[in-house]
Every structure is written in C-alpha cells, then in structure tokens.
Amino acid sequence: MAHLPREPEAFGEQVFAILRRHWPDREVELTGPFDLIVDGRHLGLENVYRMVLGDPERGTDIVEDYLEKILDGDELGTSVIPWELAKQRIMPRIQPETIFRQLDREQVAHVPWVNGTVIVFVLDMPQVTVSLTVEQAVRWGVDMDTLDEIARRNLEKYSPELNIQVIESRDGGRAAILNEYDGYDAARLLLGRLHERLAPELDGDFLVATPARDMFVAMTSNPPDFVDRLRKRVAQDYRRLPYPITRELFLVTRDGVAGTAA
Numbered sequence: 001m002a003h004l005p006r007e008p009e010a011f012g013e014q015v016f017a018i019l020r021r022h023w024p025d026r027e028v029e030l031t032g033p034f035d036l037i038v039d040g041r042h043l044g045l046e047n048v049y050r051m052v053l054g055d056p057e058r059g060t061d062i063v064e065d066y067l068e069k070i071l072d073g074d075e076l077g078t079s080v081i082p083w084e085l086a087k088q089r090i091m092p093r094i095q096p097e098t099i100f101r102q103l104d105r106e107q108v109a110h111v112p113w114v115n116g117t118v119i120v121f122v123l124d125m126p127q128v129t130v131s132l133t134v135e136q137a138v139r140w141g142v143d144m145d146t147l148d149e150i151a152r153r154n155l156e157k158y159s160p161e162l163n164i165q166v167i168e169s170r171d172g173g174r175a176a177i178l179n180e181y182d183g184y185d186a187a188r189l190l191l192g193r194l195h196e197r198l199a200p201e202l203d204g205d206f207l208v209a210t211p212a213r214d215m216f217v218a219m220t221s222n223p224p225d226f227v228d229r230l231r232k233r234v235a236q237d238y239r240r241l242p243y244p245i246t247r248e249l250f251l252v253t254r255d256g257v258a259g260t261a262a
Contacts, residue, residue: 008033012033012036019067022067034046035102073130083140089154090132091187092119092120092122094190107133109136115246115248115260164176164198171226172220173219173223174202175218177218186216189252203222212237212238212242213245234247248260
C-alpha cells in the first residue's frame with residue numbers, strides 16, 4: 001500500500017480525499033494542513049498525522065480507522081444517553097489547554113488543572129470514546145465537580161491492578177513506567193492512591209511525566225542528572241507522539257498533585 005505523504009499540506013489533502021470517498025454524504029472543507037471542517041465541526045489532523053509517521057506502512061488503514069471512530073463518536077455524542085447508563089462509563093483524560101484554540105471552552109465539559117492542562121470527560125463505549133459537552137451535563141443535571149468525582153472513581157475501578165515496571169539507572173535514579181495502552185495511561189496521574197502505591201519504590205514524593213495520552217513515567221526527584229536526562233526524553237516524546245499533553249513534570253505528594261511549570 002502506498003505511503004501517505006509526509007508533507008503536512010499533501011497529507012491533509014489525502015485525508016480529505018479519503019473522507020470524501022468513504023463518507024460522501026458528509027459536508028467537508030479543508031481549511032489548513034491539519035484542519036478539516038466536517039458538517040460544521042472542527043476536526044484536527046495532527047494526532048493522526050503523528051500516528052501515521054509512527055507506522056507509515058499502515059497509513060491509509062490508520063486514517064480510515066481514525067475517521068470512522070471520530071465520526072461514530074460524533075453521532076453517538078448527539079444521542080440522548082440515560083444518566084444511569086452514562087455515569088458508569090464516564091472517564092477522565094488530561095488534555096493541554098491549547099485544545100481551546102480549536103474548541104469552544106464553554107461547550108467542553110472540563111475542569112481546570114495544573115501545568116497548563118485541563119481534565120476533560122469522555123464516555124468510554126465499547127468501540128469508541130465520546131467527549132462530553134456542557135450541554136449533556138446540563139441535560140443530566142450534574143455539574144463539573146460531580147463529573148470529576150465520578151470519572152476519578154470509575155478510573156480507580158477500571159484497572160485496579162496496574163502493570164508497573166520499575167527501572168533503576170546506574171546513577172541511582174529510578175523510574176516506574178506504566179503501559180496499559182488503553183487510552184488512560186496518562187490519566188492515571190489522577191488516581192487517588194498513586195502516592196501510596198509508588199512512594200515506596202521512588203523514595204517518597206516523586207515526579208511524573210505525561211508527554212502524551214498513552215505515556216506515564218514516574219521518577220525519583222534525584223539525582224539531578226537522572227531527572228535532566230528524562231526531561232530531555234519527555235520533550236522528544238511530546239514533540240513526536242500523538243495526543244500530546246505537556247512536556248512539564250508533575251510533583252506527586254501525599255497531599256496531591258502539583259504542577260512544576262513556571
């Protein structure tokens with residue numbers, strides 16, 4: 001199968017053509033290299049572009065699968081889902097505040113957080129996740145704090161036994177890597193018992209990197225050279241991986257999570 005082009009403009013044109021070919025009834029407009037307007041709604045392409053760069057042999061399949069999930073999610077998002085069903089499936093995700101350059105802050109169900117991020121909420125359905133809107137929350141009669149509480153509780157139950165790999169460097173630093181690859185690796189920074197779980201492995205209070213949605217690396221706060229090396233790797237991952245969050249580190253203490261961004 002021919003590779004999709006690496007040039008952003010040509011890549012956007014190819015995705016536009018794929019969408020028109022498979023979903024001819026959709027109203028589509030290409031407004032920039034990584035920007036589509038589909039039925040009046042913005043669809044960014046930077047994440048799928050990074051996914052294709054990571055596996056160019058499957059480029060077309062990746063794009064088709066991505067578009068199908070996004071469009072199915074949009075249709076599900078407009079459906080009226082009973083609260084009794086929805087509240088069991090609400091999950092949190094950490095996103096950069098920069099998402100509001102393309103999305104309406106007033107319409108996205110979210111709560112502010114640290115390090116220039118926000119916590120958004122999704123419905124975790126069998127084949128797709130659906131972003132929640134303020135309109136849906138109003139329809140259910142719940143506020144953002146209630147969504148936050150329910151989402152964190154569901155996250156705790158989602159995978160109570162985590163697969164954590166602890167690695168020790170030659171200079172004495174240690175890192176704990178979490179790889180569930182279920183779309184919630186970075187979100188596990190929100191777990192209430194995270195400090196209790198990892199502090200014995202990481203000498204008390206520790207740092208966590210979440211450069212992208214599917215990455216979680218906790219590390220000791222010393223020695224400085226060890227932390228600096230990991231910071232550089234985090235910056236690289238932030239630039240290359242899909243669904244980037246932040247290159248900043250989070251400080252996890254017994255009292256909660258704090259940002260380290262100036």
